[in-house]
Amino acid sequence: MEVSINKTEDKTLVKVNGRIDTTTAESFNEAIAPLMAPEAGAIEIDCSELDYTSSQGLRIFLMLQKAVSANKGSLVLTNMQAPVKEVFDITGFSSIIKII
Amino acid sequence: MNATRSLSTKLSLFILALTSVVFILTIGAAAISSHILITDEATKSLENLRDATIKDMEKTLQNIEFAVEASSWLVNENKDKEEYLYHITDRIVSENENIVGSAIAFCPGYFRKEHWFAPFSYVDESSAQVKSKQLGSEDYDYFDMEWYKIPAETGQPHWSEPYFDEGGGGYLMCTYSFPVYDENYGLYAVMTADITLKFIEDVLESIKPYEHSVVSLMTRNGNYLKTRTNVEKYGTSIFATLDSTSRAKNYNVNAVVEAIMSGKKGHMQYAADGHLCFAVYGPLSNGWLATIATDYKDVHERSSIMRNLLSIIGIFGLIIMFLISFFTIRKMTKPLTQISEAAEGIAGGNFNMALPEIDTDDEVRQLRDSFEMMQNSLQEYIDDLKTTTAANERFESELSIASKIQMSMLPKEFPNHDGIDLHAILKPAREVGGDLYDFFVRDNCLYFVIGDVSGKSVPAALIMSIARCAFRICSHYEQEPKYIVTGMNRSLCSRNDAQMFVTFFLGKLDLGTGLLKYCNAGHNPIIVNGRYLDVKPNLALGLISDFTYEQQEVQLDGGACITLYTDGITEAEREDKQQFGEDALLKCTAETGGLSAEKSNELIIDKLLAFTKGNVQNDDITIMTIKINK
Numbered sequence: 001m002e003v004s005i006n007k008t009e010d011k012t013l014v015k016v017n018g019r020i021d022t023t024t025a026e027s028f029n030e031a032i033a034p035l036m037a038p039e040a041g042a043i044e045i046d047c048s049e050l051d052y053t054s055s056q057g058l059r060i061f062l063m064l065q066k067a068v069s070a071n072k073g074s075l076v077l078t079n080m081q082a083p084v085k086e087v088f089d090i091t092g093f094s095s096i097i098k099i100i
Numbered sequence: 101m102n103a104t105r106s107l108s109t110k111l112s113l114f115i116l117a118l119t120s121v122v123f124i125l126t127i128g129a130a131a132i133s134s135h136i137l138i139t140d141e142a143t144k145s146l147e148n149l150r151d152a153t154i155k156d157m158e159k160t161l162q163n164i165e166f167a168v169e170a171s172s173w174l175v176n177e178n179k180d181k182e183e184y185l186y187h188i189t190d191r192i193v194s195e196n197e198n199i200v201g202s203a204i205a206f207c208p209g210y211f212r213k214e215h216w217f218a219p220f221s222y223v224d225e226s227s228a229q230v231k232s233k234q235l236g237s238e239d240y241d242y243f244d245m246e247w248y249k250i251p252a253e254t255g256q257p258h259w260s261e262p263y264f265d266e267g268g269g270g271y272l273m274c275t276y277s278f279p280v281y282d283e284n285y286g287l288y289a290v291m292t293a294d295i296t297l298k299f300i301e302d303v304l305e306s307i308k309p310y311e312h313s314v315v316s317l318m319t320r321n322g323n324y325l326k327t328r329t330n331v332e333k334y335g336t337s338i339f340a341t342l343d344s345t346s347r348a349k350n351y352n353v354n355a356v357v358e359a360i361m362s363g364k365k366g367h368m369q370y371a372a373d374g375h376l377c378f379a380v381y382g383p384l385s386n387g388w389l390a391t392i393a394t395d396y397k398d399v400h401e402r403s404s405i406m407r408n409l410l411s412i413i414g415i416f417g418l419i420i421m422f423l424i425s426f427f428t429i430r431k432m433t434k435p436l437t438q439i440s441e442a443a444e445g446i447a448g449g450n451f452n453m454a455l456p457e458i459d460t461d462d463e464v465r466q467l468r469d470s471f472e473m474m475q476n477s478l479q480e481y482i483d484d485l486k487t488t489t490a491a492n493e494r495f496e497s498e499l500s501i502a503s504k505i506q507m508s509m510l511p512k513e514f515p516n517h518d519g520i521d522l523h524a525i526l527k528p529a530r531e532v533g534g535d536l537y538d539f540f541v542r543d544n545c546l547y548f549v550i551g552d553v554s555g556k557s558v559p560a561a562l563i564m565s566i567a568r569c570a571f572r573i574c575s576h577y578e579q580e581p582k583y584i585v586t587g588m589n590r591s592l593c594s595r596n597d598a599q600m601f602v603t604f605f606l607g608k609l610d611l612g613t614g615l616l617k618y619c620n621a622g623h624n625p626i627i628v629n630g631r632y633l634d635v636k637p638n639l640a641l642g643l644i645s646d647f648t649y650e651q652q653e654v655q656l657d658g659g660a661c662i663t664l665y666t667d668g669i670t671e672a673e674r675e676d677k678q679q680f681g682e683d684a685l686l687k688c689t690a691e692t693g694g695l696s697a698e699k700s701n702e703l704i705i706d707k708l709l710a711f712t713k714g715n716v717q718n719d720d721i722t723i724m725t726i727k728i729n730k
Contacts, residue, residue, distance in 0.1 A: 022556065059554045062599055090622060090625070092621070093639070093640070
């Protein structure tokens, strides 16, 4: 699991590679912790290389979403692979996190 | 103990061996050099002795020669006075103690036309008086005798070979002959002086450089003038001696005889009768040959004494050195033995073994200190380990109790109802887990749920028990699934700081009509008759408290099969990260027709385990099967 964060003028571009599961969830949490700060602004997470997420991963996405909402920023997940998208759909996370 | 003993023995023996080699080499070198030195010195001293002997002997012989020569002019003056001639010989004998006889042997017909005339004085053995007589006669024809013949022919003074003169003094003797000439340079007489070999023997006998030394004098023809032993009689020749020695044990004997006979000074080694000998030799002025023969054994007795003394001292030194090094090394390595014993004790679990006190500041001390440090570290480590182990054991026993508590929350008794066959299996990944299932029958309706808390183990287990209680409480007051779920969601949302959430499915089956009402909260859709049921996801519980959950319903017929599961089944992984998947699960459920709910669950779990092939179970697994009887 790898996370790269690029700040541009108007938004923060994040790319997540690999799997978020029991062993990598904590490091994923640490990697995206800066995005929960008030100055993060608009965040776009490219999920094209995200192969799998467990419920721990969902929980971290949820926490990020809550932080972003509290900071009046925005969060959008893009290019999600079908199996991952399915997890978001089944759990109803698609209704609280914007996925395009 | 044995190891240390053998170490000190080994080291001591090693030092001993090394020192012995050095010692033997030193002794060898000392022996060789002292041998050479002693041989050289012996050679020099024997040569000096030879020279002194030769000089001494020459002086004695010259005195004799001089006594004769000095009297020759008296003969010349008084050659016709018979009485005076006797007086001359008498004086020569009485005034020279070494001369035992003296004669003036006239040439034939010279003195008063006598054929033989030789006035002769000699020491009479019985009376020890000097007596005189006329020597020449038909019985004693001296003209053919060596002492007369050779000087007469050569005109030179001459020392004769040793001979036993029966007509003379009765002694084994040697004669010095001196030719006397008249004014016309005509030879008219030969004057002689006789010496006994006894006299020469006495002189040579007094010379004794070594115990077995033989000092001998020979004429130029090799006849002994003196010999020390009685075996070799007076007058025997060196060549006879040569023949009598055992040739097998000889070495250089011919060469040494040849060298002596050459009449030159020198020295040479030879072996006779197995004895290594050493000869120094040289000529006298009259051509006689002096030889000092010495047995090497005598010469090297002194060097062998020195060598033996050195060897004894060395052997004692080696023994003392071995003992000292053995005990010193043993003393030095004794702490090692104690440390080794301490190590054995520690290996056996006793960390309080006493270590030896060491006064010296060396490697053994360092070893001891390091060992003490290790001992202390081990003690601390073991103490830590005991504490940790105790804590772990406590934790494990607590977890085990927690597991029992959690499992006891799940219904074990499956409903014994005519209309349905229900069975569920829950396998947590750890001791406790976040999956749950529950069911009960009320008012001829079967309420059944399945849920999955995000995460695993203890945190998930805590939420799971909350969720299970929330279900039981909410279902007590509400009949419609959506209200029960909404109530549970509100309950779980309050004080959920950890952002844990629960996916949850609730079904309510009217056992009379077969109508299934259901509400999903973000859980995997359920399978009905081998197909996924159309299920709205809504949202997992615990996220948004005012979320509106929608309820659905479907009419089921007798013989319908409902399968509920958690994602621990579909996301179970093989070693290559390949997941079991929904298709495989659908295929399994299709194969369960005709089987009881319990057998169906077992079949699915068996297929799943066959797929993962013993790979570690990552997530809690739950499966529930409900079969509606016809």
